[in-house]
Amino acid sequence: MRTKLVVGNWKMHGSLATNLGLLHAVREGVATSAAQVAVCVPYPYLTQALSVLGSSLVAWGAQDVSEHAQGAWTGEVSAAMLADFGCRYVLVGHSERRSCFGDTDAIVAAKYAAALAANLTPILCVGETLAEREAGITGDVVMRQLDAVLSRCGVGSFSRAVVAYEPVWAIGTGRTASPAQAQEVHALIRSHFARENVEIADNLQVLYGGSVKGANAAELFGQPDIDGGLIGGASLVATDFLAICAAAI
Ligand code: PEP
Numbered sequence: 085m086r087t088k089l090v091v092g093n094w095k096m097h098g099s100l101a102t103n104l105g106l107l108h109a110v111r112e113g114v115a116t117s118a119a120q121v122a123v124c125v126p127y128p129y130l131t132q133a134l135s136v137l138g139s140s141l142v143a144w145g146a147q148d149v150s151e152h153a154q155g156a157w158t159g160e161v162s163a164a165m166l167a168d169f170g171c172r173y174v175l176v177g178h179s180e181r182r183s184c185f186g187d188t189d190a191i192v193a194a195k196y197a198a199a200l201a202a203n204l205t206p207i208l209c210v211g212e213t214l215a216e217r218e219a220g221i222t223g224d225v226v227m228r229q230l231d232a233v234l235s236r237c238g239v240g241s242f243s244r245a246v247v248a249y250e251p252v253w254a255i256g257t258g259r260t261a262s263p264a265q266a267q268e269v270h271a272l273i274r275s276h277f278a279r280e281n282v283e284i285a286d287n288l289q290v291l292y293g294g295s296v297k298g299a300n301a302a303e304l305f306g307q308p309d310i311d312g313g314l315i316g317g318a319s320l321v322a323t324d325f326l327a328i329c330a331a332a333i
Contacts, residue, residue, distance in 0.1 A: 088332035089312040092319025107136040109322035119332035130169040145173030151194035163202030189232035214253035254294025270309035298327030
């Protein structure tokens, strides 16, 4: 039985003042949660997450990481630096990084490897665009994104990683994949891993992301291969995020 995991992705939102209330509300709200909960905050607020969430049930992480360990990479943040601030998780390959910042499959695989090398748990984001779905190549796109990481790091690495299926057309659009559409791709992802290692496939947490709300979370999380969610917009409002966490049991 896989434990459910709910991860908030704050994207580029927040301030020291507004985060304080949100972090405390989440900390208090998940004090008895059966699901694992984490928030991925902007880099400057990692220290605030560490101070408010330290010794709570809520983990925290970052939204991206450098593929490089250290050196002359102005503006980059290494995985070891994230670990220094107590991060457990880091997103790699979020669709906004892929489409707006040039993160190719190879770069995503390198970031995934860098995260593991620093003992972080990478949350590998995959998903198709609307055009790709309409062209009937959703499975091909998602498998290509997974294979880039599998060929670099091996199936064994997924005993320390999480996969998030996020159809690009559902992110921030208010348009959610139906539970059946999401389950279909999640089952495909799990069977792809099972071809290489059944135990790793069975234990792998595969999250769904894309306009998850309190109103649709329970049905999505009730699907056999959906192990929780990656939550953008709704993670910025404590009551909304906590309602989603409560649906993940
Ligand atoms: C995301 O940021 O990964 C996401 C799924 O956003 P939203 O929940 O707002 O669609």
